[in-house]
Amino acid sequence: MxxxxxxxxxxxxxxxxxxxxxxxxxxxxxxxxxxxxxxxxxxxxxxxxxxxxxxxxxxxxxxxxxxxxxxxxxxxxxxxxxxxxxxxxxxxxxxxRPPLGRARQDAGASEHKEAFSAYIRRGDEHELRQVEEKAMSVGSDPNGGYLVPDELDTEIGRRLTMLSPVRSVATVRQVSGAVLKKPFAISGMATGWVGEEDARPQTANAQLAELQFPTMELYAMPAATASLLDDAAIDVEAWIASEVEAAFAEQEAEAFIAGDGVKKPRGLIDYDTIADGSWTWGKLGHVATGVDGGFGANPSDKLIDLIYALKSGYRQNGRFMMNRSTQAEIRKFKDADGAYLWMPPAAAGGEASLMGFPVTEAEAMPDIASDALALSFGDFRRGYLVVDRVGVRVLRDPYSVKPYVLFYTTKRVGGGVQNFEAIKMLKFAEA
The missing domain is CATH 1.10.287 (Helix Hairpins)
Incomplete structure (x- = not known):
């Protein structure tokens, strides 16, 4: 201390x-x-x-x-x-983190797990191929890779939720196809007040927008020695999960914030922003600090402006998102009564809070700089969508880098803003 x-x-x-x-x-x-x-x-x-x-x-x-x-x-x-x-x-x-693959007693799951372990350790494809053919699995073969057992697939997804900050606060959807298409009502049907005998003119229809979220391939390729695979004491599935989780989480965390949508999800700060007073659908509203590259003399005022730029329906589930550097700067601020704006978590495993709202720390968010969108506030559950294609695949490669065995592990994931009203940005600029 x-x-x-x-x-x-x-x-x-x-x-x-x-x-x-x-x-x-x-x-x-x-x-x-x-x-x-x-x-x-x-x-x-x-x-x-x-x-x-x-x-x-x-x-x-x-x-x-x-x-x-x-x-x-x-x-x-x-x-x-x-x-x-x-x-x-x-x-x-x-x-x-619970132990992997211990709780399931289903006979089919157990059979798949044993066959997958045999494939990972010895390259024995015969049993795994029979299991997946029996389950009518599509697209699983020696060239495309085999689906991992359910226990491992679930574990990788759960660990990513805990390691990837945006995934942990966003809506996550699973799809079986390559693209998720989502309709969104930009405006509701027009209504009006009329007298008892007044004419009822036809009202305008609701406006719908179709948002598309394609899934992109994310891969990792951990390597193992033959002696490691021969060691019966090693839980191979747990090892693959621990190797893959960090690689996947790091790439996801970056893409969900700054991805350009080309071969990766589209990130939060890649979208065009507009001054919140002139906000239109398809862009994120921002509040300017009034100082280029800084908070200015009264940072609490700008944070309050950002909070109340969000409609009350979103604000009740609002949270801040920033990186560690920005949080360190905000930690020094006090309000007019001398109380610190930033407060530590109330218990281990809890979240820090800023002006009463939880803080999500995302290192991929930019640092405070000229025109930077370094701080965001919103209901990310309603504002950002993460799309996972069902299934994580593993292809065993014992030939490319002898004496190591490579495990080409892939999943498909996409993401993007689904509700442009639900997230606001703080822009470190004069206007």
Whole structure:
């Protein structure tokens, strides 16, 4: 813990404290006491930050400029808060992961699991091909890859939800085809008031827009040695899931924020924006800070403007989305009554809040800079759609990189804004 002396904690301690790395790269169950201890350290560090930042603000009021040492201390503790929060999130994530493939007792699922394990370990396609033919599976063959068992498919999807911040707050739909087409009512039917004997003229029809969300191929290619595959103690499905999850989550997280829609999902900040007062369907409304590349003198005012740019029906489920750098800057702000705008999570595994609304940390969001859309607020469940094509496929390749065996693992995923009213952006610009 960082105390008033301003002493900097050992970097290795920050990296390793509270973490338990199992031998051989296999995960172990994280104890509740580890999570509780990490949360206590996080809260103690945040208290140190508040005290140091209060002194910095007092120095600004007294001398118009803070002491250099105070500024360095605030920044140092701010970085320590981020590191403690990251470690806490990792521990909560590990604690939440159940063992793979243990609960299902269905005979067909068990048969598929055993056949898939034989394919992964020895390249034995015969049993797996029979199982999938029996299930009338389409498109599963030695050239295209075999569908993974349900347990693994579900586990990869769940882990991606926990690792990919946009996926965790957006609507997720599964499709069997290549494209999801979604109608959306831009406006309802026209109505009007009439007297008892007045004529009833025909009203205008509702306006519908068709949104299309194509799924794009996402792949990973983990490699294993023959000795690893021969080791009966290794859970091969768990190993594939752990190898693939990070690669898929990193690519998804980037695409859902900044993807251009070419061979990948279309990201949040790729859409055109327009000043919220002139908002039209098909664009995201933005609120300008009034200062190019900064918040300006009253950042809380701009955050309030952003919150109330959203209609009340969306605002009740609203949340902020920003990266770690932007959150570190906002953490220093107070309102007119001297209360901090940013508050830490109330419990381990909880979410930080900003002005009473939860905060989702997405590293792919841009940093604060000139004209940057570095902060977003909205009901992302109604505003953004993630489309998953059913099935994760694995193709075993023992030939390309001998002596390693490659596992070409693919899934198809798409995404984009489905409701342009439900999300607003804060633009760091004069207008």
């Amino acid at each position: 960082m105390r008033e002396t301003g002493a900097r904690p050992d970097e290795n301690e920050l990296e390793t404290k509270g973490r338990k790395e199992p031998a051989g790269g296999l995960e172990t169950k994280v104890a509740d006491s580890d999570v509780a201890a990490a949360f206590d350290e996080f809260m103690e560090t945040f208290q140190d930050f508040r005290e140091a930042n209060d002194r910095r603000l007092d120095e600004i009021e007294r001398r118009s400029a803070p002491d250099v040492i105070s500024v360095e201390k605030v920044d140092r503790i701010n970085r320590a808060i981020d590191e403690h929060k990251r470690m806490l999130d990792d521990l909560v994530l590990k604690r939440a």
